[in-house]
Amino acid sequence: MTTATAISHPNIAFIKYWGNRDNTLRLPVNGSISMNLDGLFTRTTVSFSSAKTDSLAINSTPVTGKGLERVSYILDIVREKAGIQDRADVTSENNFPAGAGIASSAAAFAALALAGSKAAGLNLSEPELSVLARRGSGSASRSIPAGFVEWKMGEAESDSYAFSIAPVDHWNLVDCVAIVSASHKTTGSTEGHAIAGTSPLQDVRVADAPRRLEICRNAILKKDFEAFANIIEHDSDMMHSVMMTSKPPLMYWQSATVEIFHQVREWRASGLPVGYTVDAGANVHVICLGEYAKEIEKRLREIPGVSNVLVAGVGGAAKVV
Numbered sequence: 001m002t003t004a005t006a007i008s009h010p011n012i013a014f015i016k017y018w019g020n021r022d023n024t025l026r027l028p029v030n031g032s033i034s035m036n037l038d039g040l041f042t043r044t045t046v047s048f049s050s051a052k053t054d055s056l057a058i059n060s061t062p063v064t065g066k067g068l069e070r071v072s073y074i075l076d077i078v079r080e081k082a083g084i085q086d087r088a089d090v091t092s093e094n095n096f097p098a099g100a101g102i103a104s105s106a107a108a109f110a111a112l113a114l115a116g117s118k119a120a121g122l123n124l125s126e127p128e129l130s131v132l133a134r135r136g137s138g139s140a141s142r143s144i145p146a147g148f149v150e151w152k153m154g155e156a157e158s159d160s161y162a163f164s165i166a167p168v169d170h171w172n173l174v175d176c177v178a179i180v181s182a183s184h185k186t187t188g189s190t191e192g193h194a195i196a197g198t199s200p201l202q203d204v205r206v207a208d209a210p211r212r213l214e215i216c217r218n219a220i221l222k223k224d225f226e227a228f229a230n231i232i233e234h235d236s237d238m239m240h241s242v243m244m245t246s247k248p249p250l251m252y253w254q255s256a257t258v259e260i261f262h263q264v265r266e267w268r269a270s271g272l273p274v275g276y277t278v279d280a281g282a283n284v285h286v287i288c289l290g291e292y293a294k295e296i297e298k299r300l301r302e303i304p305g306v307s308n309v310l311v312a313g314v315g316g317a318a319k320v321v
């Protein structure tokens, strides 16, 4: 096969990946847990040909420079594994808006790893695909398996991969992403990981990670929403404490971000199964039980500073189409 197309979903981390022990290999300092986001996806086609260079188009716009280099880096690993020299045309489309606060790199590199390896004639196992996706973007390792996923830090390059801890239909959770318009460009995750160690709080966060992973894993397996909401908020707040105390400091929150935290905690205190988590941006991922998603979406839209709300259930594995 010289052409292949793959689809994969972005994911939202419940226990966060923040900081690498090896920035080039993207070997994380702690394990992480996430869920894939259904309905949102990246579709990527890789075609190997006799062209002289790799090319990349995202949503029909040609991409060169750093963006293309990052893709070629993954294609180089694929070429080496397959023993081929051919260059590739890569076209990729997202069905979710850029700047919507949903990291596109996770879905993008998961789809690239799958489409690229298939197009090169390789039949990689799920762990091998997850490792390959990880080399492009750490969180992409978690968009390879289905449903609720854990990425173990591993001991070496080949055993730091993600696996499913529960299938899509295990628990009907919904992510209501409250879009909070950020007025300035924020620092990207790759630069953030590189300075995570400059915060005196990072060592404490990392040392405590096994405890948080266990609580979160158990809460998901037992479908204990109260324990789940408490641990995801705690973990997100810990990561942002590290971000805020890094050099230079990274302050991703806007006023509306904090307003949503207060509202979500009030709603939970009054009996609604709801909790928040935030990635490297101002938008708040408000996680709730599926039957409450309509009500939560409505309430979020009423909060000043919230410009839109995206709603996503639990998504499946990356797949060839």
Ligand code: DP6
Residues within 6 Å of the ligand: 012, 013, 015, 016, 017, 018, 026, 032, 103, 105, 106, 136, 137, 138, 139, 140, 189, 190, 191, 193, 278, 279, 280
């Ligand atoms: C805050 O996977 O986007 O979303 O490996 O440099 O591409 P790179 O970083 P990335 O980092 C994600 C950071 C996070 C937390 C998480 O998703 O676990």
